[in-house]
Amino acid sequence: MHLAPSLPPRRLALLAAVPLMLAMGACGDDDTDDTDGANDSADSSSSAPQGDGTGSDANGAGGAEGTxxxxxxxxxxxxxxxxxxxxxxxxxxxxxxxxxxxxxxxxxxxxxxxxxxxxxxxxxxxxxxxxxxxxxxxxxxxxxxxxxxxxxxxxxxxxxxxxxxxxxxxxxxxxxxxxxxxxxxxxxxxxxxxxxxxxxxxxxxxx
Known part of the structure; x- marks a missing residue:
């Protein structure tokens, strides 16, 4: 019976690591997408008009003393x-x-x-x-x-x-x-x- 030549141990380790590296890369892409989405949401929130919390934008200056x-x-x-x-x-x-x-x-x-x-x-x-x-x-x-x-x-x-x-x-x-x-x-x-x-x-x- 004829046996195929065996690969050196170092090459076998590299081949075994390839699927793991591919999986980690896919996870990294997902994390980047999530981060980008969060940044987009933050940018959108910061660009929205902000009130001063007093209601003056809608109602004008209120509570002023009479003339x-x-x-x-x-x-x-x-x-x-x-x-x-x-x-x-x-x-x-x-x-x-x-x-x-x-x-x-x-x-x-x-x-x-x-x-x-x-x-x-x-x-x-x-x-x-x-x-x-x-x-x-x-x-x-x-x-x-x-x-x-x-x-x-x-x-x-x-x-x-x-x-x-x-x-x-x-x-x-x-x-x-x-x-x-x-x-x-x-x-x-x-x-x-x-x-x-x-x-x-x-x-x-x-x-």
Whole structure:
């Protein structure tokens, strides 16, 4: 019987290792594919638009405090609500809040002090001693069809757009007028509005 020549031991070891190397190479390709897929996913996530977590992108800046004029309107509403059928006739800024004169349905004025933010009554209403002439004037102003305080503020701002308002008052001179006085930072000291039409009838400028 004839036997085939045997291979050297080193060559036999190399041949045995080939299938193992091929298998490891296949696994390496799979791992590379998985890594590439993970990288693609990470890149996709990092390129997506990111919000700041506050909701401002969708809703705009929220929670901003109201403007000074809006506070004055709130002050008027808060003070008027403290008097039955009350209307705020005069508002004056103070260091620690607002002093408001509110006129009720009989023409009597009451003093109301409102917090700085306009949200609550600090004291009052305290009824003033009102003369017969003042009662008659107040009732005329209530019945004159005058523009309300919010409309008076808007008309004043159309004329003097900048600078805080220190006081606003409905008064009867030669006719019903809203008188508005401004902080020293405003370009005008004061102005008067026709309380029925809202027309600016006088502007007091700074020297």
């Amino acid at each position: 000074d004029d809006e506070v004055i309107e709130t002050v008027a509403a808060t003070a008027a609500g403290a008097v039955d059928e009350g209307i705020a006739f005069a508002i004056e800024r103070e260091d620690d809040g607002w002093e408001v004169e509110v006129v009720g349905p009989t023409g009597r004025r009451s003093d109301v002090v409102v917090s700085v933010d306009g949200a609550e009554v600090v004291s009052g209403p305290t009824a003033e001693s009102t003369s017969t002439d003042d009662l008659a004037e107040n009732n005329r102003l209530r019945e004159a069809g005058t523009i309300d305080l919010a409309a008076a503020l808007a008309a004043a701002r159309a004329e003097v757009p900048t600078g805080p308002i220190d006081s606003i008052e409905l008064d009867e001179l030669d006719r019903a007028l809203w008188e508005v006085e401004f902080d020293f930072t405003a370009p005008a000291r004061a102005l008067k509005l026709d309380a029925v039409t809202g027309e600016v009838v006088e502007v007091e400028t700074r020297d």
